[in-house]
Amino acid sequence: MTEQGYFTEESSADVVISRNDQAKDKRLAEVMEVITRHLHAAVKEIEPTQDEWMQAILFLTETGHKSDDWRQEFILLSDVLGVSMLVDAINNRKPTGASESTVLGPFHVADAPEKPMGAKICLDGKGEPMLVKGRILDTDGNPIAGAKIDVWQTNDDGFYDVQQKGIQPDFNLRGVFRTGADGSYHFWGAKPRFYPIPDDGPVGKLLGALGRHPYRPAHVHYIIEAEGFETLVTHIFDPDDDYIHTDAVFGVKQSLMAKFRHITAADRISTEGQAGAFYEVIHDFVLAPVI
Structure with missing residues (x-):
């Protein structure tokens, strides 16, 4: 590409892009071209004042200052703008019938203990007992034996164990299970509850300014x-x-909603060995084959 000459309001994107023509990484050049064109178009549409542009710079600066080995405020920003879910969707296009994906989240622990099928993962005793069960299937409806199922959730207070070191037991409400020949799985957890993402930083302030929870x-x-x-x-x-x-x-995706049934029948309570009412969730997952 030939350099596009001097910078003007009309030619701004073309001039910047032409300067990147000698980039050794062609993918980087391609990505920067798209970003530059859209960014310049947005600035031209918004026509920010100098003060507004400085506010944007300070917001990004504060976002960087809030990020560390434990807290990644830029990922949080990506999350609340829907970009994390969009990237997930692009990279996880599934064949018809396969279960949909969603974001990993920041609280996965790689070395959670493997447990026997049907074990309890709730170690702090909080919350209402919940039996979760279902099958792991292929797209033809056949059971998948030996599937590894790694699960984790919050406790009844809305916190993951890693958020409450010394309060919750290590690996509370976490476990790894493997399906048998019939592809089925089941384990006992606790009914989860809603919880806030970290909102004490610049992203939280942005949500508040936008009227979002x-x-x-x-x-x-x-x-x-x-x-x-x-x-x-x-x-x-x-x-x-x-x-x-x-x-x-x-x-949230509609296909990932699972009915949380409140079980109060005495015979079911007795059969499951519970002292009182519990919740039951039945949800199957369908895996896409590697192509």
Whole structure:
């Protein structure tokens, strides 16, 4: 590309892009061209004042200052703008019938203990008992044996164990299970509740200024892996949650809503060995084959 000459309001994007023509990484040059064109178009449409532009710069600066090894405020910004979910959707296009993905979230722990099928993952005893069960299937409806199911959730106070070191037991409400020949799984957790994303930083202030709340609806996280199949990172959601239609990070998908049934029948309570009422969630997952 030949340099486009001097910078003017009309030629701004072309001039900047032409300066990048010698980039060794062609993918970087391609990405920067798209970003530059859209950014310049947005600035021309908005026509910000100098003060407004400085406010934007200071917001990004504050976002960077809030980020560290534990807290990534730029990921949070990506989340609340829907960009994280868009990137997830682009990178996880599924064949017909396969379960949909959603965002991983910041609280996954890689070394959660493997447990026998049917084990309890609630170690702090808080909340209402919840039996979660279902099957892991392929797109033809066949069970997948040996699938690894990694699950985690908040406790009844709306916190993950890693957020409350010394308060919750380590690996509370986390576990890894493997399906048998019939592809089925089941475990005991606790009914999750909604919780806020971190809102004490610049992203939280932005949400407040936009009239948006910081809450995520109640959900249980899954990572499901099986040989010959694409790994599925997903959640199941409580469709009756107050925030199910306004998830702060746009992670809810209709196909991931699972009925949280309140079981009060004495015979079921006795059969499951419970002291009282419990919740039951039944949800199957369908894995896409590796192509």
